[in-house]
Amino acid sequence: MVKWGRVILFLVIVGLLGTLITTTTTRVADEITLGLDLQGGFEILYVVEPLESNQQVDIELLKATARMVEKRINIGGVAEPVIETELPNRLRVKIASQEADQDKLRELIGKPAVLTFRDEQGNILLRGSDLAPGGAGVGFDELRRPVVTLKISDPKKLEQVSRENLHKHMAIYLDENMMTNPVIQNVITGGSAQISGDYTQESAQELADLLNSGAMPAKLVEKQVTSVGASLGKLALEKTINAGYVGAALIFVFMLLVYRLPGLVANIMLATFTYVSIVVLHWMDATLTLPGIAGFILSVGMAVDANIITYERIQEEIRSGKTILSAFRAGERRSLITILDGHITTLIATGVLFYFGTSSIQGFAVVLAMTLIVGLLTNVLGSRLLLGLLVRANLIRKPSWFGVKESDIGEL
Amino acid sequence: MSSKRQHDDIVKFDIVKNRRKFYAFSIVILLVGLVCTLIMGLNLGVDFKAGTRLDIYIGKDFQVSDIDAIIKETIPNTMYTPVTPYGEQQVQTRFDHTIPADQLAALEAALKAKYGPQVSKQEATVDPSIAKELVKKAAIAVAVAGIGIVIYIAFRFQFLFGIACIIGLVHDVFIPIALFSVFRLEVDLTFIAAILTIVGYSINDTIVIFDRIRENLRTMKSKTVEDLEHLVNVSLWQTMRRSIFTVGTVFLTAVAIAILGSEGIRTFSLALIFGLVSGTYSSIFVSAQFWVTLKKREMAKKKRLAPAPTEG
Numbered sequence: 001m002v003k004w005g006r007v008i009l010f011l012v013i014v015g016l017l018g019t020l021i022t023t024t025t026t027r028v029a030d031e032i033t034l035g036l037d038l039q040g041g042f043e044i045l046y047v048v049e050p051l052e053s054n055q056q057v058d059i060e061l062l063k064a065t066a067r068m069v070e071k072r073i074n075i076g077g078v079a080e081p082v083i084e085t086e087l088p089n090r091l092r093v094k095i096a097s098q099e100a101d102q103d104k105l106r107e108l109i110g111k112p113a114v115l116t117f118r119d120e121q122g123n124i125l126l127r128g129s130d131l132a133p134g135g136a137g138v139g140f141d142e143l144r145r146p147v148v149t150l151k152i153s154d155p156k157k158l159e160q161v162s163r164e165n166l167h168k169h170m171a172i173y174l175d176e177n178m179m180t181n182p183v184i185q186n187v188i189t190g191g192s193a194q195i196s197g198d199y200t201q202e203s204a205q206e207l208a209d210l211l212n213s214g215a216m217p218a219k220l221v222e223k224q225v226t227s228v229g230a231s232l233g234k235l236a237l238e239k240t241i242n243a244g245y246v247g248a249a250l251i252f253v254f255m256l257l258v259y260r261l262p263g264l265v266a267n268i269m270l271a272t273f274t275y276v277s278i279v280v281l282h283w284m285d286a287t288l289t290l291p292g293i294a295g296f297i298l299s300v301g302m303a304v305d306a307n308i309i310t311y312e313r314i315q316e317e318i319r320s321g322k323t324i325l326s327a328f329r330a331g332e333r334r335s336l337i338t339i340l341d342g343h344i345t346t347l348i349a350t351g352v353l354f355y356f357g358t359s360s361i362q363g364f365a366v367v368l369a370m371t372l373i374v375g376l377l378t379n380v381l382g383s384r385l386l387l388g389l390l391v392r393a394n395l396i397r398k399p400s401w402f403g404v405k406e407s408d409i410g411e412l
Numbered sequence: 413m414s415s416k417r418q419h420d421d422i423v424k425f426d427i428v429k430n431r432r433k434f435y436a437f438s439i440v441i442l443l444v445g446l447v448c449t450l451i452m453g454l455n456l457g458v459d460f461k462a463g464t465r466l467d468i469y470i471g472k473d474f475q476v477s478d479i480d481a482i483i484k485e486t487i488p489n490t491m492y493t494p495v496t497p498y499g500e501q502q503v504q505t506r507f508d509h510t511i512p513a514d515q516l517a518a519l520e521a522a523l524k525a526k527y528g529p530q531v532s533k534q535e536a537t538v539d540p541s542i543a544k545e546l547v548k549k550a551a552i553a554v555a556v557a558g559i560g561i562v563i564y565i566a567f568r569f570q571f572l573f574g575i576a577c578i579i580g581l582v583h584d585v586f587i588p589i590a591l592f593s594v595f596r597l598e599v600d601l602t603f604i605a606a607i608l609t610i611v612g613y614s615i616n617d618t619i620v621i622f623d624r625i626r627e628n629l630r631t632m633k634s635k636t637v638e639d640l641e642h643l644v645n646v647s648l649w650q651t652m653r654r655s656i657f658t659v660g661t662v663f664l665t666a667v668a669i670a671i672l673g674s675e676g677i678r679t680f681s682l683a684l685i686f687g688l689v690s691g692t693y694s695s696i697f698v699s700a701q702f703w704v705t706l707k708k709r710e711m712a713k714k715k716r717l718a719p720a721p722t723e724g
Contacts, residue, residue: 040532045542103517110513222513223539225464229532232469235500236674243672247665254661291605294677297669298609298684301662302616308661309620312654338623341568342616348560349612353605356553358546364605 006393010386014268021275028282034096035289035363038237040230041096044106046220048089057089057218065218066091072108072210091220096287102227108210110220115211116173117161125161125170128211130154132191136211138204141196146204148180148195150211155191162188172211179207240293247297248274251304259311261401265387266307266379273303273378277371284370291364299371302346303379310335310383311402318404328391332384339380343372422649428641431701438583438698445590454593457506457600457679460547462540464511467675468523470501471530479503482526486519487511499675510537550604554585557608561615565622572706573622577615580691580699584614587690588683598679606683613662614691617655618699624651625700637708644704648696659692 036043048057048065062085069091073081082094093109095102115128135151152158161170162184171181172195182195199207228236251270255263277296281288314331322330350372353365390396399406427434458465468479480495483505493506516535523531538546558581566574585607592599624647634640666688670681 042535103513103520106513222537223542225513225535225537227533227535229469229534231471231530231532232467232502232534235469239672239674240669240677243669244665246672247668250664250668251661254657254664258657290674290677291602291680294602294605294669294680295609297665298613298662301613301658301665304661305616305658308654308657312651312657316650334627338620341619341623345561345564345615345619346612348564349557349608352553352557352560353608356549356556357605358549358601361601361605368609 002395003393006389007395010389010393013386013389017268017272017275021271025275025278028278032278032282033285033287034233034237035287035292036094036096036226036233037228037290038233038288039096040228040233041094042102042106042225042227043092043094044109044222044226045224046091046093046110047223048091049219049221059085059087061218062087062089062091065220069093069109069220073105090223106222106225110222118171118173119165120169120171125165126152126157130157131211136208138201138208139194141194145196146199146201147197148199148204148208148211150193150195152191152193155189158191158193159187159189162186162193174210179210236290240290244293244297248300251300255304255307258403259307260403261390261396262307262311262314262383262387263403265383265390266304266311268386269307269378269383270300270303272382273300273371273375276378277374280370280374281367284366286366286370287363288367289363291361292367295364295368296371299368299375302343302372303375305342306335306339306375306379307383309338310380315402315404318399318402319408319410321410324396324399324402325391328387332388336380339376343376347372423642423645424649426645427648427697428645428701428704431697431704434697434701438587438694442583442586442590445586445593449590449593452593452596454589454599455596457598457603458536458538458543459601460538460543460550460599462538462543463509464507464516464535464537465504466506466511466516466519467502467504467534468520469530469532469534470503470523470527471532472501472527474501474503474527476503478526479523482522483519486522487515502675504675510539546601550601553604554607554611557611558585561611565615565619569622569626572703572710573626575706576699576703577618577622579702580614580618580694581611583694583698584610584687584691587694588686591686592683597682600679602677602680603683606680606687609684610687610691613688614694617658617691617695620654621647621651621695621700622703625703637711640707640711641704644700648700652696655692655696659688663688 035041048062050057050061066083066085070081070083073083073093073095082092084092084094086092095105115131116124117126117130119125130152132151132153135153137149137151139147139149141147165184166187168184169181170184172179180195180197182197248270252267255266255270257263259266277299286292310331313335314327317327317330318324320327347369350365350369354362354369357365396402399409470479474497476495476497483492483495487507490511491508495503495505497503516533520531520533523533558578562574562578562581565577588603588607588610589599591597592603625644628643628647628650632639632643632646634643663685666681666684670678670685673681
């Protein structure tokens, strides 16, 4: 006798999953942060070197440098850069953005920028530290041309310097690069000065921002650069996702052909697995990178393996002459230990990868570990629950529904 | 009918009896790979050798010689690998040392001037000091992962299974390395990720088989060496469909990614394909067989020891 209550419960669960997946997947998927290899951007590993030989590179200096780098990236108009400090002396800067002008940003970040005001003989008159906090700005002269305005924290000092160098050049240097070389027109009292020159609104703002950000407390040397142009990133994403679709389609067909009804259950749970993985990725606020997608596709393989191990075992039990229900029970029980052993060893590998790996491999490890656990829930527990409902409803009575030929069944 | 005949029909081919042939096959491949690696070395990518790798998306038809000329002009006096076109209107090249950002920007600008604004570049630059560190880290990661997994298996199963597993593991790490050396494929960071994935996957494969052997040890007679060999044969054939199907589905996906996926993970998927085949092969024809060899020696030792007390 067929127990329809269980069949209906099965259909309700499948219906709910289907509705959930079809209505929300696109929205969730769109909100996932893509790594720089998928949307363009760059990652640079800097080694922080002291400016002067007596300076120590310590965590404080690293943090101060990181803050300065962030400030400068903001000057470049990019939101949410990721800046990680790595002891003893490294800074990793990640910017995933389609719009950012990478070359300009790199130049901006790398500028060590010791700000100095020098006289014509090259003697230092004022330093970046003499500038009032946030003291540089953009103004306009009487002809509406953009000028850079300066406010010096000690007006007396500026007054003295300007008196001594009247009608002479006072150059502003960022390190050994002369930014501008204005002539002091008159003695400046009150601490406010302005630099006129051939500025556009943007270039004036940029100089003002640079002056404000002042000196980088240390020197940054590029050691490792990964940079991806926006269109190449997009191409990589599209290609890989399409490859994923093809791979998934092949697996779906295979499971249906070989395992019939259990194969259908496996396919439903594989779709659920993909959906839950995307949702968890979104919760974790993780960044999806190409290696991450690879790890994900691999865990799809492991999830399929879990189903294959179970169904092979059930088929074996049916062939040995057991009833469908007891074959199902025995097969599920005996395959579980094997599946757990396999998953735990892979989890050990991901743990090691995460601990020893560098950033892109860590991404791979995190995605793989997460999807392995999700896979255990959906493709072991979930598949079991759904298939169990069908079996216990007495709906499946023929071994052929499990892909087993009657003639293969032996005597018990 | 003896218990030995009980499962005879599923053993379609005596794998255990022929194990020396499989050992020989693996050893030949490993030796060829080893010789090749020693003579030619590995084709190390910038992740491990320092330098700058450049991928350029041109977005329209182009002549390789034109690109070559532009590189020579904007980045003079530099050694680089021949400019190779691939995929849809892309080229790739690699410089032996790190190229400063402004030169790369100049190159991009020159290409944009010639081919239009859709030109986009992908750059990977690694300094020698970092490259060295990455190699060290990668080697440590593989070793530690291996040890961790073997400890787990020795703990869950028996020590002999653990040893047999190490053999399979070493096999599966070296086969892709050997093949990458033979085919001159570039070894980069994703290759390491692939190797570790293979290790996890191949051990997963081995565990399913060992699990079945362990289960059959409880129910089937295994007093003599013949019993043992039969038991392993039966276990292998009982799990054969699963082994083939599992590797088959992952293989299909890996091939799909290798053919259709982006260049960035091509190395990964190729290493995965080599490793999958090697991993399944080693689980059935190397690890399980090695366990038989070890178990046989253990049984022989016990037999030699056993009569001793009765003599006394």
